[in-house]
Amino acid sequence: MSQAQPDRSAPFYEQIYHLLRKKILQGEFKPGQRIYEAKLARELNVSRSPVREAVRALEKEGLLQIDHKSRITVYEPTMRNVEEIYQCRMSLESLAVKLACERLSASQLDEIEEVLRQTEQSIIIGDLESVIAFNVQFHDFIVLFSGNSELGKLLGGLRSLTYYYRTLNVYGPGRANQILEEHKQIFSKMKERKADEAAETMKVHIQHDLLHLKNLLTKESQQARGKKP
Structure with a gap:
């Protein structure tokens, strides 16, 4: 782990939470990797208490897992886990876009269109981090503009793992452009x-995301088996 230090102007646990979350989502901490609270505390020059709070917060989000022996590991996606989360997303986000179509204002349509424009620019310059952020914003806007706050809460519970999957999902030849084109198709139906x-169209888009992720996980599993003696 790099020797990044938390910003001491904010609560330690909050800073450590954001630091660890970023390292998980950006792949610096690998799936299945062991995490040691004492080691983190030493590296960050803080007590174990704020580290423990940050770890518990990330456990609630699903990004860290703690077993019956109190061993902490980074979330490692399984086929079943991915399928269950994407089944939820298909149902909830297809409802969100349906509601949004009935309630969207002209200015809200403009906001979504601007996100698509910025996504395209980010793809052109090869800024995948921004592509991911704009992809998240596209889906977030649809949920927000659905006007259903309870729907937002339900999807909020899946937010961290969904972001984790989106980070994986954007990689691959032409993958970012494929996602953008499907977002444009959804937007076209919304405008009409x-x-x-x-x-x-949203349901099909999420099904494509699921298929891509399953293919990635299958390849990773095959590569892992191939490396074993």
Whole structure:
């Protein structure tokens, strides 16, 4: 782990939480990797208490896992886990886009279109970190503009793992452009106020995401088996 230090102007646990979360989402901490609270505390020059708080917060989000022996490991996606989360997303986000079609204002449509424009620019310059951020914003806007706060809460519970999957999902030849084109298709249906078609297009988009992730996990599993003696 790099010797990055938390900003002592803010609560230690909050700074450590954001530091660890970033390292997990950006892949510096690998899936299945052991995490040691004492080691982190020494490296960050803090007591174990704020590290423990940060770890518990990340456990609640699903990014860290703690077993019955109190061993801490980075979340490692399984096929079943991915399928269950994406099944939830298909149902919830297809409903969100359907509701948004019925309630969207012209200015809200402009906001979504601007996100698509910025996504395209980020792809052109090869800024994948921004591509991921704009992809997240596209989906977040649809949920927000659905006007259903309870729907937002339900999807909020999946937020960290969804972001984790989106980080994996954007990689691959032409993958970012494929995601953008599917977002444009969803947006086109929204502009036309075709709620049912927008919902179906969203469902297909998330199904494509799921298929891509499953293929990635399969390849990683095969590579891991191939490395074993």
